[in-house]
Amino acid sequence: MSKRESNVDRVYEALRRMAADFAFKPDQRINESALSEVLGASRTPLREALNRLVAEGFLTFQSNRGFFCRPLTPSYILDLYEARVAVECEALRLSCQRASEAEITALSAYLERMEPEYESATELEELLAMDESFHARLAQLSGNNELQRILRNLNGRIRYIRLIDLKRMREEADGRAPGDISAHRRVLEALVKRDADTAVEALRNHIEKRREQATEAVRIAFSQLYVPED
């Protein structure tokens, strides 16, 4: 009998979280010795985990210089959101063909159950988790493991941006319900009718709207970075 999760897996998960949250700053060089001490593992398993993250696009690697955090640029953000459109919209098209009535009903129930929580959520992380969860469940109905895998990767790398977006969204809409859940409802309504084109258009518009908002939110956050005094 063996532990199902290896040490490298554990280190990998910890690093993935750190990289997703930009615990490493963009382009920052990663010191292996220091990091291995923090994570309680030697450099060998650490480097194995780091290599996985390079392959997944969370980090970069330079020969003889080691590992670096991925950069964070406007075009990178644009690319990630466009990739989400590609993956999520095609998954939705498949879901419209394939999802069982029971699965769709379950997703509707989930959305309704979340609605009050979504409006009362106090933590940004909580809001994000609910948003991500809806999109993930939607993709799951496609039955396509590759699309889900890709989406999970994109979500990990875009997470931090969404957090910035949500933060601004909440500040703007202060108190009022976040307008996003209605977009989810529109997608779901079309899915219920198995109207793929309408569903896909609704989802595309939703993601592209968020992309615009997120880009703007990041722009503002950046500009504030260089003018720290209020």
Add this chain to the structure above:
Amino acid sequence: MSKRESNVDRVYEALRRMAADFAFKPDQRINESALSEVLGASRTPLREALNRLVAEGFLTFQSNRGFFCRPLTPSYILDLYEARVAVECEALRLSCQRASEAEITALSAYLERMEPEYESATELEELLAMDESFHARLAQLSGNNELQRILRNLNGRIRYIRLIDLKRMREEADGRAPGDISAHRRVLEALVKRDADTAVEALRNHIEKRREQATEAVRIAFSQLYVPED
């Protein structure tokens, strides 16, 4: 001054080729010591490269049992082709908006230049390289690095299947020009007109047609595997 390509990179590239071509049989366990000898590197850099391939979906990993080749099942093939549709079609939609006239002209020229070579190609590998190259160039016009990155990953894992498909295609169409280039031409014509919907439909049909053919070709290849005598 440093070599631009590290040893791990070299080992990784070699392993990727092997995994793409199923030099490791599906589900086969990989012996690290034997492999490290073949590749002329110790187990440390070998395992770093293997971990990258796990993250990319070429291999799997089990705690205390090591690395295994990815399985090869009908649903896996279906998933990969569907993911290609998602990525390539959205990339094409973006290309219709963004590609410069010069880029489109260059791609047209490329297609025309390839046509005679495509018809006379003697090696399957050569045919595949040309097919992959057209699709990659098309995706490049989107300007989206993430979509290109995902496509490169999918292409690596699907390569072997396409080879089986091309082999059967050539056997069936013995001597005659492979019908595939005309599908590429249809996509390109719509791109020239910046008619995204038509272009995307043409590309989707093309890839789905290949998926059906490839699935069938793999089915036949499998059935022959278990009845080796003619």
Add this chain to the structure above:
DNA sequence: GCGTTCAAAATTGTATACAGTTTGGAATTC
């Protein structure tokens, strides 16, 4: 024959040592 047991062999997991390379900064020159 067919499953069990068990120990030897094979294999993986990781810490560590050390060689090779890069980095940072002091000394030097202009």
Add this chain to the structure above:
DNA sequence: GAATTCCAAACTGTATACAATTTTGAACGC
């Protein structure tokens, strides 16, 4: 003071050793 040289410190790259785990197959009992 700005650029250059150079050396020591820091860091990365990888082979290797050994512990931990799995695999293999021979011996045994039914």
